Amino acid sequence: MSYTLITGASSGIGKAMAYKFAAEEHNLIITARRLEALKEIKKDIEAKDEVKVEVIDCDLSVEENAYKLYEKVKGFELNALINNAGYGNFNFLWDVDLPHMTKMIDLNVKSLSILSTLFTKDYKDKEAQLINVSSIGGYYSMATAATYVATKFYVAAYTESLAQELKANNLPMKAKVLAPGPVETEFVDVANQTAANKIDPSTFGTFHTAEQMADFTYQLYKSDDVVGIVNFADMTFTTRGAIHPAFNL
């Protein structure tokens, strides 16, 4: 029996992914800080799908918790790890709250890298998948979100490079980048919480629903491509090869 581990599954895209992957007969391990929300999702999914759902509450902005989380899932065989937990922050750099910013880097970058590395060490020789959630902001610069888009550039470059390493060594594990455009979730509210000048969500134009994004994620999971990205101009989703130019050793 194998499981899909999804971080940031208490709301938004991660929650919708949990429902989608369960509907596709994946057993789940779902994690986030809000334990009650996770328990509700477990109850709801197990009532309608023939799958097992394990819940683990964990604050991944604390480095040692990433190690603790991985230790807790060691007893489960994983078919996929989806590193989805993350948040943004809308501020000009001079208005940024530094502790909030460093916590964001710890969550979006540090914990994601620790979990990805531990997973890769264990699963590189297996038909397993690592899907790391970046953003279209991982391929574009954006005023008011310098640090956030930089964390997402990190996720994109890191995951594309890992995909290159796995391919060059003929290893079966796959590493993939999901790059959503605007999605209706708690993301904008969270990003606005510490903003000196709150961003009106309509600035971003059209939004996908979290359920649409979960369907796109599953499309990426089933494909042989490295990147699943939304085109900001027309909001279409496509899977494709790596986007960053590759430096081949």
Ligand SMILES: NC(=O)c1ccc[n+]([C@@H]2O[C@H](COP(=O)([O-])OP(=O)(O)OC[C@H]3O[C@@H](n4cnc5c(N)ncnc54)[C@H](OP(=O)(O)O)[C@@H]3O)[C@@H](O)[C@H]2O)c1
């Ligand atoms: N929505 C968008 O427009 C958009 C666009 C591009 C990329 N993304 C990316 O998509 C991912 C999911 O975001 P979302 O849009 O679904 O937003 P969301 O509704 O705010 O969900 C964020 C998830 O991350 C979890 N999380 C936040 N801080 C955490 C922490 N310290 N430790 C553990 N888990 C934590 C939250 O759970 P708890 O609060 O319970 O911990 C929640 O489950 C993020 O990586 C985001 O950067 C979103």
